[in-house]
Amino acid sequence: MLRESAIAFDYEFDPATIADPVAPMHIPGGEMLRRFVDALFNHPGISLQTVRDEILDSLGPEALIDSCSVFGNFEMMNRVAEGTGIPLSPREIERQTDLIETLGLASP
Numbered sequence: 001m002l003r004e005s006a007i008a009f010d011y012e013f014d015p016a017t018i019a020d021p022v023a024p025m026h027i028p029g030g031e032m033l034r035r036f037v038d039a040l041f042n043h044p045g046i047s048l049q050t051v052r053d054e055i056l057d058s059l060g061p062e063a064l065i066d067s068c069s070v071f072g073n074f075e076m077m078n079r080v081a082e083g084t085g086i087p088l089s090p091r092e093i094e095r096q097t098d099l100i101e102t103l104g105l106a107s108p
Contacts, residue, residue, distance in 0.1 A: 002018075003015055006027060013025065013027060014026075015102050016102045016103070017030075017034075018034065018103060019102075019103050019104065021035075028059075029058065032054050032055055032058060032059070033067055035051045036048075036051045036067055037071060039051045039052075040071055052064065055067065
């Protein structure tokens, strides 16, 4: 969804930047939003309160609400898919191979 949104808004976006905490994302507020997701996952050294305040100050309350909503939606979709045993189709895996390899998600 992020890749398609970037295309729709004509942003230069490299999915590899998701996993690289110092790579510029070329999306307004992208680095801050990446830190926000990391804080939501309790990554060491990242304060959720600090990043939340940065988003409020820099992007506004609507962006914070949107960010929380997107994060929550992805978490919900993953839990439903996992809980019901929905497998990824071979076609979908093939279509997403470049992204799966870029993010280091391929099975060993």
